[in-house]
Amino acid sequence: MIGNMSGVKFEYFADDGQxxxxxxxxxxxxxxxxxxxxxxxxxEALFDTNGWPSQWRAGVYYYHHYHSTAHECLGIAAGEATLRLGGPNGRSFAVSKGDVLLLPAGVAHQCEGAGGGFLVVGAYPPGQKWDVLRGEVSDRPAADKSIARLALPATDPVGGQDGPVLQKWR
Structure with a gap:
């Protein structure tokens, strides 16, 4: 299954110190x-087919957090939400059923509000296990080292071998 590639956006978030x-x-x-x-x-079928094993169904935490040991794919399976990316100084994005977000390791994210039975399917590249870090001073520099060592994905969770992550992340 190949997902829609016409509505793809790229957003950058720099290290903010936290x-x-x-x-x-x-x-x-x-x-x-x-x-x-x-x-x-x-x-789940989209992610699994494209080499990103789906691992959970839930929402998104209501506090800022990030992962240093995995890149994360969030598929909005139901409802809608406002997600803040990049930490307290980042930006908010409205997402709805059918949208997918691919977060490189280290990018802070949180749910600011949700409705309509908001449900997310989470997926990760094979062999990557996520941690949950909340931006504590003690998280770094170990988290920075983990992120630097983390392999880039071999496929795009939406586009498989032809997805934009393979060009933008290389």
Whole structure:
């Protein structure tokens, strides 16, 4: 299954001293799956087919956090939300059913509000296990070292071998 590539956006978030964020862009796929066709099962099939094993169904934490040991893919399977990316000084984005966000390791994110039965499918590149860091001073520099060692994904979670992450993250 190949997702929609026409609504792809790239957003950059620099290290703010508290959150490492990334020199790699966040990739936002608007309506990767048409809202009428989006479901948890459809998101899981999209990610699994493209080499990003789906691992959970839930929401997004209401506090700023990031992962230093995994790149994270968030597929909006139901509802809508406002997600803040990049930490307290970052930017807010409205997301809805069918959208997918690909967050490079280090990018802070949180849910500012959600509705309509908001449900996310989370996926990660094979072999990557996520941690949850909240931007504590003690997190770094170990988190920075973990992020620097982390392998780039071999495929794009939405576009497989032809997705934009393979060009933008190399």
């Amino acid at each position: 959150f490492p964020n990334s020199t790699l862009p966040v990739v936002i796929y608007r309506q990767a799956i048409a809202a009428a066709d989006a479901s948890p099962e459809a998101m």
